[in-house]
Amino acid sequence: MGKRRAPSKSSSRRERPVKSKPDIFNQEGITYIDYKDYNMLRRFISDRGKIRARRVTGLTPQHQREVAVAVKRAREMALLPYVAGK
Amino acid sequence: MLIAIPELDEEQVESTLARFRTVVQRTGGEAGEWNIWGRRKLAYEIDNRTDGFYAVMEFTAGERTLNELKRMLRVSDDVLRHMVVKLPPDYAQSGQRSAEMAETAEVPE
Numbered sequence: 001m002g003k004r005r006a007p008s009k010s011s012s013r014r015e016r017p018v019k020s021k022p023d024i025f026n027q028e029g030i031t032y033i034d035y036k037d038y039n040m041l042r043r044f045i046s047d048r049g050k051i052r053a054r055r056v057t058g059l060t061p062q063h064q065r066e067v068a069v070a071v072k073r074a075r076e077m078a079l080l081p082y083v084a085g086k
Numbered sequence: 087m088l089i090a091i092p093e094l095d096e097e098q099v100e101s102t103l104a105r106f107r108t109v110v111q112r113t114g115g116e117a118g119e120w121n122i123w124g125r126r127k128l129a130y131e132i133d134n135r136t137d138g139f140y141a142v143m144e145f146t147a148g149e150r151t152l153n154e155l156k157r158m159l160r161v162s163d164d165v166l167r168h169m170v171v172k173l174p175p176d177y178a179q180s181g182q183r184s185a186e187m188a189e190t191a192e193v194p195e
Contacts, residue, residue: 075129
């Protein structure tokens with residue numbers, strides 16, 4: 001068990017098993033993704049300050065968009081960095 | 087939400103915030119209380135400043151209020167940055183979170 005291998009030997013790259021993560025906003029019943037809640041938004045940015053991709057966050061398209069808008073608002077108000085230097 | 091410059095003392099902040107609140111009321115809007123987050127570190131420098139004084143207020147506004155308020159915010163030297171956001175109609179239910187956030191806002195970094 002464990003690793004799923006591609007049926008044909010040639011295309012092992014494409015067939016990564018897709019595990020669907022539960023959408024946390026549906027789980028916690030959050031209806032409005034607030035730009036002021038910057039600690040919650042931290043979960044959706046990388047340590048360089050970039051917005052995490054949908055395939056990483058596992059959000060629904062709608063929530064992913066709302067998170068993106070919220071992060072951008074939070075950046076404008078200096079709650080989150082545009083670039084986190086290191 | 088607005089960020090006031092950190093150089094102001096408490097009294098000056100109060101009067102600045104009160105001024106914007108009266109602008110809303112005078113032009114026919116309904117202003118809630120200021121939710122004061124206090125001084126916090128900015129995520130990046132703005133005008134060579136590393137921290138700012140954050141405050142959030144909810145209000146209702148027509149076009150007249152909005153235009154006047156935005157103009158005042160832009161012109162005021164005490165305001166480092168501001169943002170007016172339209173809230174969704176069901177915001178009231180999820181609104182209790184902002185009170186919790188205000189308490190954690192002053193954690194120094």
